[in-house]
Amino acid sequence: xxxxxxxxxxxxxxxxxxxxxxxxxxxxxxxxxxxxxxxxxxxxxxxxxxxxxxxxxxxxxxxxxxxxxxxxxxxxxxxxxxxxxxxxxxxxxxxxxxxxxxxxxxxxxxxxxxxxxxxxxxxxxxxxxxxxxxxxxxxxxxxxxxxxxxxxxxxxxxxxxxxxxxxxxxxxxxxxxxxxxxxxxxxxxxxxxxxxxxxxxxxxxxxxxxxxxxxxxxxxxxxxxxxxxxxxxxxxxxxxxxxxxxxxxxxxxxxxxxxxxxxxxxxxxxxxxxxxxxxxxxxxxxxxxxxxxxxxxxxxxxxxxxxxxxxxxxxxxxxxxxxxxxxxxxxxxxxxxxxxxxxxxxxxxxxxxxxxxxxxxxxxxxxxxxxxxxxxxxxxxxxxxxxxxxxxxxxxxxxxxxxxxxxxxxxxxxxxxxxxxxxxxxxxxxxxxxxxxxxxxxxxxxxxxxxxxxxxxxxxxxxxxxxxxxxxxxxxxx
Ligand code: GLN
Numbered sequence: 001x002x003x004x005x006x007x008x009x010x011x012x013x014x015x016x017x018x019x020x021x022x023x024x025x026x027x028x029x030x031x032x033x034x035x036x037x038x039x040x041x042x043x044x045x046x047x048x049x050x051x052x053x054x055x056x057x058x059x060x061x062x063x064x065x066x067x068x069x070x071x072x073x074x075x076x077x078x079x080x081x082x083x084x085x086x087x088x089x090x091x092x093x094x095x096x097x098x099x100x101x102x103x104x105x106x107x108x109x110x111x112x113x114x115x116x117x118x119x120x121x122x123x124x125x126x127x128x129x130x131x132x133x134x135x136x137x138x139x140x141x142x143x144x145x146x147x148x149x150x151x152x153x154x155x156x157x158x159x160x161x162x163x164x165x166x167x168x169x170x171x172x173x174x175x176x177x178x179x180x181x182x183x184x185x186x187x188x189x190x191x192x193x194x195x196x197x198x199x200x201x202x203x204x205x206x207x208x209x210x211x212x213x214x215x216x217x218x219x220x221x222x223x224x225x226x227x228x229x230x231x232x233x234x235x236x237x238x239x240x241x242x243x244x245x246x247x248x249x250x251x252x253x254x255x256x257x258x259x260x261x262x263x264x265x266x267x268x269x270x271x272x273x274x275x276x277x278x279x280x281x282x283x284x285x286x287x288x289x290x291x292x293x294x295x296x297x298x299x300x301x302x303x304x305x306x307x308x309x310x311x312x313x314x315x316x317x318x319x320x321x322x323x324x325x326x327x328x329x330x331x332x333x334x335x336x337x338x339x340x341x342x343x344x345x346x347x348x349x350x351x352x353x354x355x356x357x358x359x360x361x362x363x364x365x366x367x368x369x370x371x372x373x374x375x376x377x378x379x380x381x382x383x384x385x386x387x388x389x390x391x392x393x394x395x396x397x398x399x400x401x402x403x404x405x406x407x408x409x410x411x412x413x414x415x416x417x418x419x420x421x422x423x424x425x426x427x428x429x430x431x432x433x434x435x436x437x438x439x440x441x442x443x444x445x446x447x448x449x450x451x452x453x454x455x456x457x458x459x460x461x462x463x464x465x466x467x468x469x470x471x472x473x474x475x476x477x478x
Contacts, residue, residue: 003028004157005475008066008214011160015058015065022065026055026109029067033111033158036478041133042143042153044072045080046112054109061107063221068103069159071150072113073120074205075194076100079110082322083196084128085118087342091322097194098229099163099205099222106221111159114149118344119313120170120198122146123416126407127346134403135177136476137442141400144174144416150208151178156478161209161218165195167202168301169396169420172432175208176395176445179434179474181462182208183215186453187427188233190219191226199308200231202301202424210472212433212462216240219455238455246460249283253461254388258294259419265398271436271444272394275465279392282464289388291380296373297422298414303357303370304425310354316342349410378426385451390458393419395432395445419447429455433462434471443471 003025006014014020030048037043051067058065070076073083075093077100082088096104103110117127125133125148133148135141136156143152147164151174154162164171166184175182183206190205197203207218217240224237255276260269276286318324318338325337343351357366384391397418406413423430428449435446446465450458466472 004032006160007211008063008160008209008217009211011066012063022055022058022109023052025065026051026067029111029159036156037158039134039139039478040136040152040156040158041131042114042149042156042158043069043112044082044084044115044130044149047079047110050079051109051111058107058109061105062217063103064107065109067109067111067160069111069114069150069153069162070100071116071147071162071164073116073165073196074100074163075196076110076113079113081113081196083119084116084130085342085344085347086129086323087316087338088322093194095194098191098226100194102222114153114162116149117146118347119196119309120146120165120167121309121346121350123169123173123413124406125149126403127344129344132403135400136478137179138400138440141402141442142177144177144400146170147208148174151175151180151182154178154180154208154210155476157475161207161214163205164208165203165205166424167198167305168424169417171206171208172395172420172430172445172447173417175432176443177400179443179471180208180210181212181215181431181433181472182206183219183431184423184429185219185223185455186233186429188231189429189453189455190222191229191232193226193228197312199305200312201308202305212431212459212466213244215431216243216459219243233453235453243456243459244463246456248461248464251284251389251457251461252387253279253284253286254289254384254391255286256289256291256294256384256391256393258291259393263397263415263418264394267438268394268398268444272446275435275446276392278465278468279461282468286392289384289391291384291422293373293376293380294422297377297425298418300370300373300377301421301425302353302414303366304374306350306354307357307367308354310351310358313347313351346410374425377422381426381428390461391449393447393449395419395447399438399442399444423449428452429458431458431462433465435469436471437474
Protein backbone atom coordinates (compact mmCIF):
# COMPACT_ATOMS: atom_id res chain seq x y z
CA UNK A 1 0.00 0.00 0.00
CA UNK A 2 1.53 3.31 -1.09
CA UNK A 3 0.33 5.60 1.65
CA UNK A 4 0.73 8.85 -0.30
CA UNK A 5 -1.85 7.80 -2.88
CA UNK A 6 -4.62 6.71 -0.54
CA UNK A 7 -7.95 8.46 -0.95
CA UNK A 8 -9.38 10.15 2.13
CA UNK A 9 -11.98 7.39 2.29
CA UNK A 10 -9.38 4.59 2.14
CA UNK A 11 -7.17 6.29 4.72
CA UNK A 12 -9.95 6.86 7.15
CA UNK A 13 -11.10 3.26 6.90
CA UNK A 14 -7.58 1.91 7.35
CA UNK A 15 -6.97 4.27 10.28
CA UNK A 16 -10.27 3.46 11.97
CA UNK A 17 -9.73 -0.26 11.44
CA UNK A 18 -6.29 -0.06 13.04
CA UNK A 19 -4.46 -1.32 9.91
CA UNK A 20 -2.77 2.03 9.57
CA UNK A 21 -1.09 4.25 12.13
CA UNK A 22 -1.75 8.00 11.81
CA UNK A 23 1.89 8.91 12.54
CA UNK A 24 3.14 6.47 9.93
CA UNK A 25 0.78 7.99 7.33
CA UNK A 26 1.77 11.56 8.15
CA UNK A 27 5.47 10.66 8.15
CA UNK A 28 5.15 8.96 4.75
CA UNK A 29 3.64 12.11 3.27
CA UNK A 30 6.18 14.40 4.95
CA UNK A 31 8.90 12.23 3.39
CA UNK A 32 7.31 12.55 -0.02
CA UNK A 33 7.02 16.33 0.36
CA UNK A 34 10.73 16.41 1.08
CA UNK A 35 11.42 14.32 -2.00
CA UNK A 36 9.17 15.93 -4.61
CA UNK A 37 8.40 19.44 -3.40
CA UNK A 38 11.75 20.88 -4.49
CA UNK A 39 10.44 20.24 -8.05
CA UNK A 40 6.74 20.95 -7.59
CA UNK A 41 7.01 23.81 -5.04
CA UNK A 42 3.45 23.48 -3.80
CA UNK A 43 4.14 24.42 -0.17
CA UNK A 44 4.92 27.85 1.26
CA UNK A 45 5.28 26.39 4.76
CA UNK A 46 5.43 22.74 5.89
CA UNK A 47 4.86 22.11 9.62
CA UNK A 48 6.32 18.64 10.34
CA UNK A 49 6.22 19.00 14.12
CA UNK A 50 2.64 20.30 14.20
CA UNK A 51 1.59 17.55 11.77
CA UNK A 52 3.12 14.74 13.80
CA UNK A 53 1.63 16.09 17.02
CA UNK A 54 -1.82 16.27 15.43
CA UNK A 55 -1.40 12.73 14.09
CA UNK A 56 -0.49 11.58 17.58
CA UNK A 57 -3.64 13.15 19.06
CA UNK A 58 -6.03 12.10 16.27
CA UNK A 59 -8.86 9.88 17.38
CA UNK A 60 -12.53 9.36 16.77
CA UNK A 61 -13.50 12.17 14.38
CA UNK A 62 -14.52 11.63 10.76
CA UNK A 63 -11.14 12.84 9.46
CA UNK A 64 -9.03 11.49 12.32
CA UNK A 65 -5.41 11.25 11.16
CA UNK A 66 -6.09 12.41 7.58
CA UNK A 67 -3.27 14.72 6.38
CA UNK A 68 -4.42 17.79 4.44
CA UNK A 69 -2.84 20.89 2.89
CA UNK A 70 -4.49 24.30 3.31
CA UNK A 71 -4.36 27.19 0.86
CA UNK A 72 -2.44 30.04 2.45
CA UNK A 73 -5.47 32.36 2.28
CA UNK A 74 -7.17 30.55 5.19
CA UNK A 75 -6.26 31.59 8.75
CA UNK A 76 -4.73 29.03 11.06
CA UNK A 77 -4.13 30.30 14.57
CA UNK A 78 -0.52 31.00 15.43
CA UNK A 79 0.90 29.80 12.10
CA UNK A 80 2.08 32.14 9.36
CA UNK A 81 -0.69 32.98 6.85
CA UNK A 82 0.64 35.01 3.90
CA UNK A 83 -1.82 34.85 0.96
CA UNK A 84 1.48 34.48 -0.95
CA UNK A 85 1.99 38.22 -0.44
CA UNK A 86 5.06 39.99 0.90
CA UNK A 87 2.71 42.37 2.69
CA UNK A 88 1.57 39.56 5.00
CA UNK A 89 4.99 37.94 5.59
CA UNK A 90 5.19 37.09 9.26
CA UNK A 91 1.46 37.52 9.96
CA UNK A 92 0.23 34.94 12.45
CA UNK A 93 -3.56 35.02 12.82
CA UNK A 94 -4.82 35.12 16.43
CA UNK A 95 -7.72 32.81 15.52
CA UNK A 96 -8.71 29.83 13.35
CA UNK A 97 -11.00 30.10 10.32
CA UNK A 98 -14.28 28.28 10.90
CA UNK A 99 -13.29 25.59 8.38
CA UNK A 100 -10.04 25.02 10.29
CA UNK A 101 -11.93 24.77 13.56
CA UNK A 102 -14.27 22.19 12.02
CA UNK A 103 -11.45 20.19 10.43
CA UNK A 104 -9.76 20.28 13.83
CA UNK A 105 -12.81 18.85 15.58
CA UNK A 106 -12.90 16.16 12.86
CA UNK A 107 -9.31 15.18 13.74
CA UNK A 108 -7.47 16.23 10.55
CA UNK A 109 -3.70 16.60 10.36
CA UNK A 110 -2.33 19.93 9.05
CA UNK A 111 0.70 19.31 6.82
CA UNK A 112 1.28 22.91 5.80
CA UNK A 113 0.09 25.95 3.87
CA UNK A 114 0.19 25.88 0.09
CA UNK A 115 1.06 28.39 -2.61
CA UNK A 116 -1.33 30.53 -4.60
CA UNK A 117 -1.53 33.65 -6.70
CA UNK A 118 -1.11 36.65 -4.42
CA UNK A 119 -4.44 37.30 -2.65
CA UNK A 120 -5.96 34.68 -5.01
CA UNK A 121 -5.65 36.99 -8.01
CA UNK A 122 -4.58 34.93 -10.98
CA UNK A 123 -4.94 31.71 -12.94
CA UNK A 124 -1.44 30.22 -12.88
CA UNK A 125 0.17 30.70 -9.44
CA UNK A 126 2.76 32.84 -11.25
CA UNK A 127 1.44 35.87 -9.32
CA UNK A 128 2.64 34.39 -6.03
CA UNK A 129 4.84 36.93 -4.25
CA UNK A 130 7.33 34.14 -3.45
CA UNK A 131 7.72 31.54 -6.22
CA UNK A 132 5.76 29.69 -8.89
CA UNK A 133 4.32 26.21 -8.38
CA UNK A 134 4.92 23.67 -11.15
CA UNK A 135 2.38 21.34 -12.71
CA UNK A 136 3.19 17.76 -11.57
CA UNK A 137 2.23 16.42 -15.05
CA UNK A 138 4.71 18.69 -16.82
CA UNK A 139 7.04 20.76 -14.70
CA UNK A 140 7.41 23.36 -17.47
CA UNK A 141 3.73 24.18 -17.21
CA UNK A 142 1.60 26.04 -14.67
CA UNK A 143 -0.64 24.16 -12.24
CA UNK A 144 -3.42 26.73 -12.77
CA UNK A 145 -4.55 29.15 -10.13
CA UNK A 146 -5.15 30.69 -7.89
CA UNK A 147 -5.26 27.49 -5.79
CA UNK A 148 -2.32 26.05 -7.78
CA UNK A 149 -0.48 24.81 -4.70
CA UNK A 150 -3.61 23.06 -3.40
CA UNK A 151 -4.17 21.23 -6.71
CA UNK A 152 -0.51 20.40 -7.37
CA UNK A 153 -0.06 19.00 -3.84
CA UNK A 154 -3.00 16.60 -4.30
CA UNK A 155 -1.84 15.58 -7.80
CA UNK A 156 1.76 14.99 -6.65
CA UNK A 157 0.85 12.83 -3.65
CA UNK A 158 2.00 15.55 -1.21
CA UNK A 159 -1.27 15.37 0.79
CA UNK A 160 -4.44 13.29 0.60
CA UNK A 161 -6.61 16.32 -0.12
CA UNK A 162 -6.57 20.08 0.31
CA UNK A 163 -8.68 23.18 0.71
CA UNK A 164 -8.73 25.93 -1.88
CA UNK A 165 -10.82 29.04 -2.45
CA UNK A 166 -12.76 29.98 -5.56
CA UNK A 167 -13.75 33.52 -6.55
CA UNK A 168 -13.85 33.05 -10.32
CA UNK A 169 -12.57 29.51 -10.86
CA UNK A 170 -9.63 29.19 -8.50
CA UNK A 171 -10.56 25.71 -7.26
CA UNK A 172 -11.93 24.24 -10.49
CA UNK A 173 -9.40 25.51 -13.02
CA UNK A 174 -6.27 24.27 -11.16
CA UNK A 175 -8.07 21.00 -10.37
CA UNK A 176 -8.64 20.51 -14.10
CA UNK A 177 -5.03 21.44 -14.97
CA UNK A 178 -3.69 18.96 -12.41
CA UNK A 179 -6.08 16.05 -13.07
CA UNK A 180 -7.86 16.15 -9.70
CA UNK A 181 -11.36 16.96 -8.40
CA UNK A 182 -12.25 20.51 -7.32
CA UNK A 183 -15.56 21.60 -5.81
CA UNK A 184 -16.85 25.14 -5.46
CA UNK A 185 -19.86 24.90 -3.16
CA UNK A 186 -22.90 27.19 -3.35
CA UNK A 187 -22.18 30.71 -2.08
CA UNK A 188 -23.07 30.60 1.63
CA UNK A 189 -22.62 26.85 2.00
CA UNK A 190 -19.20 27.06 3.66
CA UNK A 191 -18.31 29.77 6.16
CA UNK A 192 -15.92 32.48 4.96
CA UNK A 193 -14.96 33.43 8.51
CA UNK A 194 -11.16 33.39 8.54
CA UNK A 195 -10.85 33.28 4.76
CA UNK A 196 -8.85 36.37 3.79
CA UNK A 197 -11.27 38.34 1.61
CA UNK A 198 -10.62 38.96 -2.07
CA UNK A 199 -14.15 39.61 -3.45
CA UNK A 200 -16.56 38.92 -0.63
CA UNK A 201 -19.68 38.39 -2.76
CA UNK A 202 -17.92 35.71 -4.83
CA UNK A 203 -15.38 33.96 -2.55
CA UNK A 204 -16.10 30.41 -1.41
CA UNK A 205 -13.91 27.73 0.20
CA UNK A 206 -13.99 24.18 -1.15
CA UNK A 207 -12.10 20.86 -1.27
CA UNK A 208 -9.59 19.61 -3.85
CA UNK A 209 -9.39 15.81 -3.83
CA UNK A 210 -8.68 12.77 -5.99
CA UNK A 211 -12.26 11.51 -5.95
CA UNK A 212 -15.71 13.09 -5.85
CA UNK A 213 -16.46 10.89 -2.88
CA UNK A 214 -13.59 12.51 -0.95
CA UNK A 215 -14.92 15.96 -1.85
CA UNK A 216 -18.25 14.97 -0.31
CA UNK A 217 -16.53 13.67 2.85
CA UNK A 218 -14.73 16.98 3.33
CA UNK A 219 -17.79 19.06 2.48
CA UNK A 220 -19.66 17.19 5.19
CA UNK A 221 -17.14 18.46 7.73
CA UNK A 222 -16.74 22.08 6.56
CA UNK A 223 -20.32 22.94 5.50
CA UNK A 224 -23.13 24.28 7.67
CA UNK A 225 -24.29 27.58 9.12
CA UNK A 226 -21.83 29.82 10.96
CA UNK A 227 -23.11 32.83 12.92
CA UNK A 228 -19.72 34.53 12.42
CA UNK A 229 -20.29 34.87 8.65
CA UNK A 230 -23.35 36.99 7.90
CA UNK A 231 -23.57 35.51 4.38
CA UNK A 232 -23.54 31.94 5.66
CA UNK A 233 -26.74 30.09 4.70
CA UNK A 234 -29.00 28.86 7.53
CA UNK A 235 -28.58 25.16 6.75
CA UNK A 236 -27.06 22.33 8.78
CA UNK A 237 -23.92 20.49 7.58
CA UNK A 238 -24.43 18.19 4.59
CA UNK A 239 -24.19 14.41 4.79
CA UNK A 240 -21.69 12.79 2.42
CA UNK A 241 -23.88 9.75 1.92
CA UNK A 242 -26.80 11.90 0.79
CA UNK A 243 -24.52 14.00 -1.41
CA UNK A 244 -23.53 10.93 -3.45
CA UNK A 245 -26.72 8.92 -3.60
CA UNK A 246 -28.96 10.77 -6.08
CA UNK A 247 -30.18 8.54 -8.89
CA UNK A 248 -28.49 9.90 -12.04
CA UNK A 249 -30.56 7.83 -14.41
CA UNK A 250 -33.14 10.07 -16.02
CA UNK A 251 -31.36 13.33 -15.20
CA UNK A 252 -31.39 16.01 -17.89
CA UNK A 253 -28.02 17.65 -18.59
CA UNK A 254 -27.68 20.92 -20.48
CA UNK A 255 -24.75 21.58 -22.82
CA UNK A 256 -24.62 25.38 -23.22
CA UNK A 257 -23.68 26.22 -26.79
CA UNK A 258 -21.77 29.34 -25.67
CA UNK A 259 -19.22 27.06 -23.96
CA UNK A 260 -18.32 25.08 -27.06
CA UNK A 261 -17.50 27.83 -29.54
CA UNK A 262 -14.42 29.77 -30.53
CA UNK A 263 -11.36 29.49 -28.32
CA UNK A 264 -12.03 25.94 -27.14
CA UNK A 265 -9.09 23.59 -27.68
CA UNK A 266 -10.24 20.72 -29.96
CA UNK A 267 -8.73 18.08 -27.67
CA UNK A 268 -10.58 19.51 -24.66
CA UNK A 269 -13.80 19.55 -26.66
CA UNK A 270 -13.29 15.91 -27.64
CA UNK A 271 -12.75 14.74 -24.05
CA UNK A 272 -15.75 16.68 -22.75
CA UNK A 273 -18.06 15.40 -25.50
CA UNK A 274 -16.80 11.89 -24.74
CA UNK A 275 -17.64 12.43 -21.06
CA UNK A 276 -21.12 13.60 -22.01
CA UNK A 277 -21.55 10.29 -23.86
CA UNK A 278 -20.46 8.38 -20.76
CA UNK A 279 -23.10 10.26 -18.76
CA UNK A 280 -25.66 9.37 -21.43
CA UNK A 281 -24.57 5.77 -21.00
CA UNK A 282 -25.48 6.14 -17.32
CA UNK A 283 -29.01 7.05 -18.32
CA UNK A 284 -28.83 10.85 -18.47
CA UNK A 285 -30.40 12.82 -21.27
CA UNK A 286 -28.14 15.45 -22.81
CA UNK A 287 -29.54 18.47 -24.61
CA UNK A 288 -28.22 21.73 -26.00
CA UNK A 289 -29.13 24.83 -23.99
CA UNK A 290 -28.22 28.52 -24.11
CA UNK A 291 -26.81 30.90 -21.50
CA UNK A 292 -27.06 34.02 -23.67
CA UNK A 293 -25.28 36.47 -21.34
CA UNK A 294 -22.12 34.33 -21.09
CA UNK A 295 -20.11 36.66 -23.37
CA UNK A 296 -20.38 39.41 -20.70
CA UNK A 297 -19.24 37.28 -17.75
CA UNK A 298 -15.52 38.07 -17.84
CA UNK A 299 -16.08 41.84 -18.10
CA UNK A 300 -18.70 41.76 -15.35
CA UNK A 301 -16.46 39.74 -13.07
CA UNK A 302 -13.47 42.04 -13.51
CA UNK A 303 -15.58 45.00 -12.41
CA UNK A 304 -17.30 43.36 -9.45
CA UNK A 305 -14.23 41.47 -8.22
CA UNK A 306 -11.80 44.37 -8.53
CA UNK A 307 -14.26 46.80 -6.90
CA UNK A 308 -14.63 44.52 -3.89
CA UNK A 309 -10.90 43.80 -3.80
CA UNK A 310 -9.96 47.49 -3.80
CA UNK A 311 -12.06 47.92 -0.68
CA UNK A 312 -10.99 44.66 1.02
CA UNK A 313 -7.28 45.32 0.49
CA UNK A 314 -7.41 48.82 2.00
CA UNK A 315 -6.69 47.23 5.38
CA UNK A 316 -3.05 46.38 4.52
CA UNK A 317 -1.63 49.68 5.63
CA UNK A 318 1.52 48.69 7.49
CA UNK A 319 -0.20 49.15 10.86
CA UNK A 320 -2.35 46.12 11.54
CA UNK A 321 -0.64 43.27 9.73
CA UNK A 322 2.65 41.89 8.53
CA UNK A 323 4.99 44.10 6.58
CA UNK A 324 5.80 47.79 7.11
CA UNK A 325 8.27 49.71 4.93
CA UNK A 326 11.44 50.38 6.96
CA UNK A 327 12.07 54.03 5.96
CA UNK A 328 9.41 56.72 5.71
CA UNK A 329 8.91 60.44 6.40
CA UNK A 330 5.41 60.55 7.84
CA UNK A 331 2.24 58.47 8.13
CA UNK A 332 1.10 58.99 4.53
CA UNK A 333 4.54 58.17 3.20
CA UNK A 334 4.53 55.00 5.31
CA UNK A 335 1.23 53.87 3.73
CA UNK A 336 2.49 54.58 0.23
CA UNK A 337 5.84 52.85 0.70
CA UNK A 338 4.39 49.86 2.54
CA UNK A 339 1.77 49.23 -0.14
CA UNK A 340 4.14 49.93 -3.03
CA UNK A 341 6.72 47.50 -1.70
CA UNK A 342 4.32 44.93 -0.24
CA UNK A 343 1.92 44.31 -3.11
CA UNK A 344 2.83 42.69 -6.44
CA UNK A 345 1.97 44.02 -9.91
CA UNK A 346 -1.31 42.15 -10.42
CA UNK A 347 -2.67 43.13 -7.00
CA UNK A 348 -1.84 46.79 -7.68
CA UNK A 349 -3.52 46.55 -11.09
CA UNK A 350 -6.68 45.18 -9.48
CA UNK A 351 -6.75 47.84 -6.76
CA UNK A 352 -6.46 50.55 -9.40
CA UNK A 353 -9.14 49.00 -11.64
CA UNK A 354 -11.49 48.57 -8.68
CA UNK A 355 -10.94 52.07 -7.32
CA UNK A 356 -11.63 53.46 -10.77
CA UNK A 357 -14.82 51.43 -11.20
CA UNK A 358 -16.13 52.72 -7.86
CA UNK A 359 -15.11 56.36 -8.26
CA UNK A 360 -17.61 59.21 -8.54
CA UNK A 361 -18.78 59.69 -12.09
CA UNK A 362 -17.86 56.16 -13.16
CA UNK A 363 -19.82 54.16 -10.59
CA UNK A 364 -23.04 54.11 -12.66
CA UNK A 365 -21.26 53.31 -15.90
CA UNK A 366 -19.20 50.45 -14.51
CA UNK A 367 -20.00 49.04 -11.09
CA UNK A 368 -23.77 49.55 -11.16
CA UNK A 369 -24.01 48.25 -14.71
CA UNK A 370 -21.95 45.20 -13.80
CA UNK A 371 -24.35 44.44 -10.95
CA UNK A 372 -27.25 44.54 -13.41
CA UNK A 373 -25.52 42.21 -15.86
CA UNK A 374 -24.71 39.91 -12.95
CA UNK A 375 -28.46 39.57 -12.35
CA UNK A 376 -29.01 38.71 -16.03
CA UNK A 377 -26.34 36.00 -15.84
CA UNK A 378 -27.99 34.57 -12.75
CA UNK A 379 -31.37 34.55 -14.54
CA UNK A 380 -29.86 32.68 -17.51
CA UNK A 381 -29.00 29.84 -15.13
CA UNK A 382 -32.39 29.89 -13.41
CA UNK A 383 -34.06 29.52 -16.77
CA UNK A 384 -31.92 26.57 -17.85
CA UNK A 385 -32.43 24.87 -14.49
CA UNK A 386 -36.17 24.92 -15.06
CA UNK A 387 -35.64 22.07 -17.52
CA UNK A 388 -32.18 20.70 -16.63
CA UNK A 389 -30.84 19.03 -13.49
CA UNK A 390 -27.26 20.09 -14.21
CA UNK A 391 -25.11 21.83 -16.81
CA UNK A 392 -22.03 20.19 -18.32
CA UNK A 393 -19.10 22.18 -19.81
CA UNK A 394 -15.33 22.13 -20.11
CA UNK A 395 -13.74 23.57 -16.94
CA UNK A 396 -11.15 25.50 -18.92
CA UNK A 397 -10.86 26.19 -22.66
CA UNK A 398 -7.30 24.80 -22.76
CA UNK A 399 -5.13 22.36 -20.83
CA UNK A 400 -2.31 23.70 -18.61
CA UNK A 401 -0.30 26.32 -20.46
CA UNK A 402 3.45 26.92 -20.35
CA UNK A 403 4.99 29.07 -17.66
CA UNK A 404 5.39 32.66 -18.76
CA UNK A 405 3.12 32.19 -21.76
CA UNK A 406 0.29 34.46 -20.56
CA UNK A 407 2.21 36.75 -18.20
CA UNK A 408 2.78 39.58 -20.65
CA UNK A 409 -0.91 39.98 -21.46
CA UNK A 410 -3.30 40.15 -18.48
CA UNK A 411 -6.32 39.85 -20.78
CA UNK A 412 -5.26 36.43 -22.09
CA UNK A 413 -4.76 35.36 -18.49
CA UNK A 414 -8.23 36.65 -17.54
CA UNK A 415 -9.75 34.60 -20.37
CA UNK A 416 -8.49 31.40 -18.70
CA UNK A 417 -11.57 31.66 -16.47
CA UNK A 418 -14.16 32.18 -19.15
CA UNK A 419 -16.01 28.94 -18.28
CA UNK A 420 -15.76 29.16 -14.50
CA UNK A 421 -16.56 32.80 -13.69
CA UNK A 422 -20.33 32.78 -14.34
CA UNK A 423 -20.82 30.18 -11.62
CA UNK A 424 -19.45 32.60 -9.01
CA UNK A 425 -21.50 35.52 -10.33
CA UNK A 426 -24.63 33.33 -10.05
CA UNK A 427 -23.60 31.89 -6.67
CA UNK A 428 -24.24 28.29 -7.75
CA UNK A 429 -22.12 25.16 -7.07
CA UNK A 430 -19.86 23.45 -9.62
CA UNK A 431 -17.35 20.61 -9.60
CA UNK A 432 -14.46 19.82 -11.94
CA UNK A 433 -13.80 16.13 -12.52
CA UNK A 434 -10.89 14.62 -14.55
CA UNK A 435 -12.25 13.47 -17.92
CA UNK A 436 -9.25 12.71 -20.11
CA UNK A 437 -5.75 13.60 -21.25
CA UNK A 438 -4.43 15.40 -24.31
CA UNK A 439 -1.87 13.75 -26.60
CA UNK A 440 0.82 15.64 -24.67
CA UNK A 441 -0.34 13.89 -21.51
CA UNK A 442 -2.06 16.90 -19.93
CA UNK A 443 -5.24 16.40 -17.87
CA UNK A 444 -8.63 17.73 -19.01
CA UNK A 445 -11.47 18.65 -16.64
CA UNK A 446 -15.22 18.28 -16.98
CA UNK A 447 -17.26 20.93 -15.18
CA UNK A 448 -20.68 20.05 -13.77
CA UNK A 449 -22.77 23.02 -12.55
CA UNK A 450 -25.85 22.69 -10.36
CA UNK A 451 -28.72 24.67 -8.88
CA UNK A 452 -28.03 26.73 -5.77
CA UNK A 453 -27.78 24.44 -2.72
CA UNK A 454 -28.03 21.34 -4.90
CA UNK A 455 -24.49 19.99 -4.46
CA UNK A 456 -26.07 16.52 -4.22
CA UNK A 457 -26.95 16.41 -7.93
CA UNK A 458 -23.53 17.44 -9.23
CA UNK A 459 -21.62 15.25 -6.77
CA UNK A 460 -23.82 12.24 -7.52
CA UNK A 461 -23.17 12.77 -11.24
CA UNK A 462 -19.42 13.13 -10.69
CA UNK A 463 -19.35 10.09 -8.42
CA UNK A 464 -21.26 7.97 -10.93
CA UNK A 465 -18.92 9.16 -13.69
CA UNK A 466 -15.85 8.18 -11.68
CA UNK A 467 -17.42 4.79 -11.05
CA UNK A 468 -17.18 3.96 -14.75
CA UNK A 469 -13.98 5.84 -15.72
CA UNK A 470 -10.44 5.76 -14.38
CA UNK A 471 -8.91 9.10 -15.40
CA UNK A 472 -8.64 9.97 -11.72
CA UNK A 473 -6.48 6.91 -11.06
CA UNK A 474 -3.58 8.03 -13.25
CA UNK A 475 -0.53 9.51 -11.58
CA UNK A 476 2.18 11.80 -12.83
CA UNK A 477 5.71 10.37 -12.92
CA UNK A 478 7.77 12.55 -10.65
N1 GLN B 1 -8.42 33.81 -12.01
C1 GLN B 1 -9.46 34.64 -11.49
C2 GLN B 1 -8.86 35.96 -11.03
O1 GLN B 1 -7.74 36.15 -11.31
C3 GLN B 1 -10.16 33.94 -10.38
C4 GLN B 1 -9.36 33.85 -9.16
C5 GLN B 1 -10.07 33.17 -8.03
O2 GLN B 1 -11.02 32.43 -8.23
N2 GLN B 1 -9.62 33.47 -6.83
O3 GLN B 1 -9.48 36.75 -10.41
